[in-house]
Amino acid sequence: xxxxxxNPRHKITKRGQNVTFRCDPISEHNRLYWYRQTLGQxxxxxTYFQNEAxxxxxxxxxxxxxxxxxxxxxxxxxxxxxxxxDSAMYLCASSPDRGRNEQFFGPGTRLTVL
Amino acid sequence: GENVExxxxxxxxxxxxxxxxxxTYSDSASNYFPWYKQELGKGPQLIIDIRSNVGEKKDQRIxxxxxxxxxxxxxxITETQPEDSAVYFCAASIGGYQKVTFGIGTKLQVIx
Numbered sequence: 001x002x003x004x005x006x007n008p009r010h011k012i013t014k015r016g017q018n019v020t021f022r023c024d025p026i027s028e029h030n031r032l033y034w035y036r037q038t039l040g041q042x043x044x045x046x047t048y049f050q051n052e053a054x055x056x057x058x059x060x061x062x063x064x065x066x067x068x069x070x071x072x073x074x075x076x077x078x079x080x081x082x083x084x085x086d087s088a089m090y091l092c093a094s095s096p097d098r099g100r101n102e103q104f105f106g107p108g109t110r111l112t113v114l
Numbered sequence: 115g116e117n118v119e120x121x122x123x124x125x126x127x128x129x130x131x132x133x134x135x136x137x138t139y140s141d142s143a144s145n146y147f148p149w150y151k152q153e154l155g156k157g158p159q160l161i162i163d164i165r166s167n168v169g170e171k172k173d174q175r176i177x178x179x180x181x182x183x184x185x186x187x188x189x190x191i192t193e194t195q196p197e198d199s200a201v202y203f204c205a206a207s208i209g210g211y212q213k214v215t216f217g218i219g220t221k222l223q224v225i226x
Contacts, residue, residue, distance in 0.1 A: 042118075045215065101209065102160045
């Protein structure tokens with residue numbers, strides 16, 4: 001068990017470009033969450049999956065954002081037509097859906113939009 | 115939706131002293147309250163959590179208290195050490211299996 005992994009760790013892009021981030025949860029964790037964290041703030045919930053089903057999406061997740069978890073394992077978060085306001089740390093977390101309900105966080109992907 | 119307020123935003127203590135961070139929440143349906151520690155360049159890590167059917171929980175130098183009536187909960191760190199320096203987040207959730215709403219964070223500095 002190597003924990004939650006996220007790739008890439010850093011991404012610099014120009015405004016208007018599309019970017020995609022990947023999250024690999026802890027194996028056998030059915031639930032996977034995406035959060036966004038800006039400087040000096042706490043993480044803000046974006047969306048979460050139970051297996052491959054996307055169960056909830058925040059209003060923060062505009063039409064330009066899409067998340068998938070096609071086989072109930074890894075997940076991708078895509079941002080289309082990036083804006084400078086999208087610059088943030090994107091955190092992924094996973095948890096089992098029974099028993100101890102701690103969310104284990106990955107190291108995050110830091111996005112900078114120029 | 116849930117709103118979690120946290121204070122202070124920064125806290126400096128001398129090594130060996132105690133540190134207290136306080137939070138309030140708004141949604142009476144919240145019943146799971148985790149506390150996370152985030153070090154520079156890393157994701158948040160759970161340090162302790164408490165459920166609404168418990169008033170206090172302790173784990174070595176860390177303790178958390180919960181007042182459901184007032185919708186207050188607090189983190190207490192005793193005998194602080196330099197390695198306790200980090201940003202601490204309180205959070206609230208319904209059940210813990212759904213989204214977690216975080217406070218703004220408290221930057222704790224322990225001065226040797």
